[in-house]
Amino acid sequence: MNVAVAKTGSGRAVSDLFASAEGRLPGSPAVVAVRRQAFDTYERLGLPHRRIEEWKYTDLRALVGEVLPLAGSPDTAALSRAMEAVKAHAFAGACKLVLVDGVFAADLSDAKALPSGVSVTTLREVLEKSADLLTTASTDAVISLNAAMATDGVVLSISDGAQPSAPVQIIHVATAPSASAFTRSQVRIGKGARATIIESFVAAGAGAYQVSDAVLLSIGDDADVAYIRLMDDAPDAVNITSQFVTVGANVKLNYFNMTSGGAVSRLQGFITFTGEGSELSLNGVNLLKKTEHGDLTLLVDHAVPNCMSRETFRAVIDDRGHSVFQGRIIVRPDAQKTDGKMMTRALLLSDEAEADNKPELEIFADDVSCGHGATAGALDDNLLFYLKARGLPEKQAQALLIQAFVGEAIEQIADDDLREHVIGIAERWLERRS
Template sequence: MSQAAIETSRKVDKYINQFDRVAELRAQPAWLLESRRNALEQLQALGLPTLRDEDWRYTNVAPIARMAFKPALEPQPVDIPPDALNDLLFARVQGPRLVFVNGHYRPELSVLDGLPDGVRFGSLAAALEADEERVRQHLNRLVGTPEHGFTALNQAWFTDGAWVWIPADTCLEQPLQVVHLAGPAAEGLTFCPRNLLVVGDRAHVTLIESYVHAGAQRYFNNALTELQVGDEAHIEHLKFQDESVEGFHIAGLHASLGRACRAFLHSFALGGRISRYNLRVRLAGEGLEAILNGLYLTRGEQLADHHMIVEHAQPHCASHEYFNGILDDRSRGVFHGRILVRPGAQKTDAKQTNKNLLLSDEAQANTKPQLEIYADDVKCTHGATVGQLHPEAIFYLRSRGIGPDTARRMLIHAFAGEIIERVQYEPAREILDQLVWDRLEATSHLAVPA
């Protein structure tokens, strides 16, 4: 065995050696246990990413690899009264809500009222017993063979997550919320939430997926979501990440979009010492439109990474990706966006932009937009910018009687507002707008330097 292979093996031994504990958790279908073991083999072969991997060259996950592996396999006693959830970001948004604390479903904190007939909205672990065949049809279907060790780790070790099944022609007026909360007992733990979301043909739904903390500081959240969207559906999926600034967050979204559907996929990343969101979106049907939209705010020593592949597999599809980053102190933002146009995907219309605003001389942004095109009748553009506020823009506002501090605030808020205004669900948009305003007001370099 080569030295590199030995190093890889050592990095994941702690995950391999404890795997039998997963099999002992509860009665599991034979197919699921086999799937877990296959993922474990993939984990052993892949290891965890390093800076030598091209897709991870700007994101050093060594602090995660060095963590002791303490999987949250069983629910811990959690002293979180239901009214404590009122402090969470989207608490004012009405509608059904699933709450998971330290990776485990908490029915006493969840709200399941008001669901239309036929909708499944609950714990994935419970659905594996009550709705096994339907879950089996979709679990791992979009992920397939894991592309890196974190995906394999989730496939092998996940304990619970959200199970959402929206029948065809269902229109939900209120959003469905999935809250993953790191409570006080999460200190030092690793949890692997797994969310499985299936939206039927012509359905209309808003899904809000939140990752927040209440008491824990240092922990590792390794989440994975599969989203299957049917033909002519209308879907808005909003992922909000505000983990502890000492916590680690690696997440993936694997989505397949059906013919003539309309999809809005948002990411708001504010927390975590190291966070990364892997988006894999396949435009699988003709004539659909997808908007991918993201904002990341970092400060201190934070690192926020978005790695995205949008695959145009059918003709007459449009995708537009907009990601903005606002970086302060010594923080870093990473963006890797790739538009992949398959042969035969003619009349593709794809646009990708990444803009980064540096509020400090020590903040850094690494951006790499890409086009990979195998069809000849397409319209594809991409671009990226990294810089500070333009003095001309500040001068323009000051020449109209606006003070320097206010001018900077207006420009920075407008920069964030480009992303927030694309959120379709108005109550969520208003809440995000206020939160981002408050966070930016607390930013240390918002004022004009002396």
């Protein structure tokens, strides 16, 4: 008997998409072979669905349905719109690296004015020589699809001991409606370096687009790194991002993510301790309204002894929004003296809001200190009454309580100016809600 896998209509569309885009994708013949292999993996698995445990709460087959055609290279008009978006969302003083519809935009970037010790090239240039950046081993369908379709990205390197005076901000701008963009970037932080990386996702007049991003972040021994990710896509956009982080010895990594836009979003992070004595502070905020769906899925792998991780996550959900937090801490058999904690809290502003929190611990060592917790609830009526009794309108009273609720996560950002920048984004979300 001959057995054939029957493709759905969306499966045929994706096959046609890859075939039509293959000639536009950069890379040597060896890279093309890697892309085809990655796409075969995706085609075999299809979009993730709720029967896959890691995707139980974010069923892309139901929420997304199919992958949109690849966005074309941005023209002059698109670059002009992107320039205005960059001005609106750039962090003051940061060195900007801009990707427009998945393509590096040199004219909008500060690649020629980077601080000493910081260098950048593009994924497109790297793929002409090697396929290494596409060969991340994974059985995850969206990661495989990203490897198959990645058109560009930044390859950023901060040398050993470098302490750039300005943050580096990677800005993804979407200008093409009803199209998809696939980007993959690598960020390498050298030994003893001290750096701040900001990654922003914004729209410039586009809607109903899809973003697939992957970041390979490696941090050398004794480094001190702040990584701030701000996702403010169009209200009807889809953003699926995968990040792979390796942490060396005696590293301090402060990671923060805020999601305040997009119809469907998922950030999945895979963080591995490879050296002893490191500390991870991982904080996140979801600000969701209408029918927005925001998913933060994290795996922190304590593979070596004497490391500490702290995860603090806050979700504010209005209307029929749906927030998902899945956090897993793995402590390997040799990872004694591990100290790992995670806490997730959800604030439900309507009866139809939904929060799914799934913290997990997998501990294979016996000399550890680990714990987790999860809560969900509404605004405190007594506190609301207290503020309203002192003359505050109800929306303003709610806004003050919401700011205090998310403040614990935002306050972990050490840089005062950057923290105020993030607070401003949260305040604008609250204004739109009003």
